Amino acid sequence: MLTAENVQTEYKSLKLIQGSKPDLSGLAETCVCLANAQGGLIYIGVEDKSRLPEPSQRISQEEINSVIARLQSLISGVGLSDYEVVTHNNGGQFLVFKVLPSSRIIAVTSKGKVFVRVANQCRPVAGEDLTRLAAEKGAFQWEVVTPSRRTTADDLPTDAVPRFGQQIRASDRVKESVKRKTDRELLEHYNLIDNGLLTNLGVFWLGSPAQRSRLSYPITVEYLVYDEFDARIRKEHWHDSALNPFELLTDIEQKAIELQYAHELPDGLFRRKIPFYNRAVLRELLVNAMAHKSYVISGDISIKVYPDHFELTNPGSLPLGVTSDNILHKKSRRNPHLITLFHDLGLMEGEGSGYDMIYELLARDSKALPVIETDFDSVTVKLYPQIIDQDVLFLMDFLVEHYALSQREVMALGVIARHQKLLSPQLARILQLTEEERLRSYIGRLVAEKIILTRGAKKGTTYLINPALYRAARINKRPTLKTLEPHVLEALIVQDLTAYPQSRIGEIHGRMPDVLIEDIKKAIYQMNKSGSVFGEGADKTRAYSVAKKM
Incomplete structure (x- = not known):
């Protein structure tokens, strides 16, 4: 079975090029979208689900020649190469060919349409995104381009290549087949050299400070600390290209002492330290900044530490198709070979899993989720050190210790516990899920095992933590009106309207501020429908009173 479809691999059915109605225009769009990203391979005759060709499937050379000729007439600015008919172990044949990245121009279809690869999907590009794509062109290919001042492995510091080989072979994330490669083969495997010459990535990772400084835009970092009056009280900077990314990351972590502060909380007879900023979260953000930085525009990676929050800004907008509202589920890589090295x-973390880990760890520590701000040429991520609810912190510790929870379940539990209760659409929005049905992979088992309780149905479903878990965790959770049973809330509203008849919903909420206004509205509408209360006036000024019993 072939590898799963990804950002550089696309599977197409043979029906696309055979039969009475071949869809070569769709194939042309796929070629354009790959060319406008990092290029890739297209397999024709392989079904996406099975990743296998039909055993009886055959492809003739005449068909290949015809398809390629017609395809080339439907695209512009796209290079196609390495056409090959492959016979699978099951006897079936399929066609595979390479789409070369268009490094200088924007690839288009014959109809003038532009597409780009985002994760494993082709996305149309128009308007402002077209400008962004043009600006990204150099960034897509920066890693594998050979610098104008040519450098060979023999020009590197004497210990650079052997040290790199040792680091790769010591990693538990590298396959044994890769570890068996020679040092030279490792350089080629990780795209650090091309035809004997170092690529930009090779100079960036292995070069001397002088060699790194000659890159167009070498990586530079500034670290700034501010007091409560926004006055800068400390500055560190890394502008001399003295360190490679691995060394730079380590040095930043050692010198950023303000990011190592911690809360001290009572924990029985002892004191427990909770870092202001989880070390794993900080590292992931720092590495993300280096890995997704645009190395074809000038600008520092900026780290700013304030008394109440932390900001990290890196040059280059989010990749096309990725926004602050879908960053948990969209995968797009600006520097794929650098990401592989990291x-x-x-x-x-692996591709597309970094922000999942960040959300999980922040949920466990009862911290606010990251705030992501982006514009045309930069991305800023903000973190906050405050623990929102200590009871949630201790509850999450108990749940993680006593239940085998997945990363998604931890994320959902942390979000629900922090809000005390959430409607299904609200939870889906926080977890950046476009379809509420996808919530099942986050909360299905939690509901089945009664870790989470539900009220209502469909979009009116409300989720809350089972109160019994607070007792099991020996947490003296203070009562809250947010989690009242509906019949109890209705009784409170009757008491309120008895004392204050002719009250609008806003006025009722003002006297019960701990109850969500959405819950008050829902209860009032239900009570009005059942006849226990009645309303008078227009929608916005409607006032409610208790109905007199006949």
């Missing part, structure tokens, strides 16, 4: 050396 991952294989254990410095970052």
Whole structure:
């Protein structure tokens, strides 16, 4: 079975090019979208679900020649190469060919349409995104381009290549087949050299300070600390290209002492330390900043520490198709080979899983989720050190210790516990899920095992933590009106309206501020429907009173 479809791999059915109605225009769009990203391979005759060709499937050379000729007439600015008919172990044949990245121009279809690869989907590009794509062109290919001043492995510091080989072979994330490669083969495997010359990535990772400084835009970092009056009280900077990314990351972590502060909480007879900023979260953000930075525009990676929050800004907007509202579920890589290096050396999570880990750890520590701000040429991530609810912190510790929870379940539990209760659409929005049905993979088992309780149905379903878990965790959870049973809330509203008849919903909420206004509205509408209360006036000024019993 072939590898799963990804950002550089696309599977197409043979029906696309055979039969009475071949869809070569769709194939042309796929070629354009790959060319406008990092290029890739297209397999024709392989079904996406099975990743296998039909055993009886055959492809003739005449068909290949015809398809390629017609396809090339439907695209512009796209290079196609390495056409090959492959016979699978099951006897079936399929066609595979390479789409080369368009490094200088924007690839288009013959109809003038532009597409780009985002995760494993082709996305149309128009308007402002077209400008962004043009600006990204150099960034897509920066890693594998050979610098104008040519450098060979022999020009590197004497210990650079052997040390790199040792680091790769010591990693538990690298396959044994890769570890068996020679040092030279490792350089080629990780795209650090091309035809004997170092690529930009090779100079960036292995070069001397002088060699790194000659890159167009070498990585630079500034670290700034401010007091409560926004006056800068400390500054560190890394502008001399003295360190490679691995060394730079370590040095930043050692010198950023303000990010190592911690809360001290009572825990029985002892004191427990909870870091202001989880070390794993900080590292993931720092590595993400380096890995997703645009190395074809000028600008520092900026770290700013304030008394009440932390900001990290890096040059380059979010990749096309990725926004602050879908960053948990969209995968797009600006520097894929650099990301592979970071991952294989254990410095970052796998592709697309970094923000999942960040959300999980912040949920466990009862911290606010990251705030992501982006514009045309930068991305800023903000973190906050405050523990929102200590009871939630201790509850999450208890749940993680006593239940085998997945990362998604921890995220959902932390969010629900922090809000005390959430409607299904609200939870889906926080977890960046476009379809509420996808919530099942986050909360299905939690509901089945009664870790989470539900009220209502469909979009009116409300989720809350089972109160019995607070007792099991020996947490003296203070009562809250947010989690009242509906019949109890209705009784409170009757008491309130008896004392204050002719009250609007806002006025009722003002006397019961701990109850969510959505719950008050829902209860009032239900009571009005059942006849226990009645309303008078227009919608916005409607006032309610208790109905007199006949």
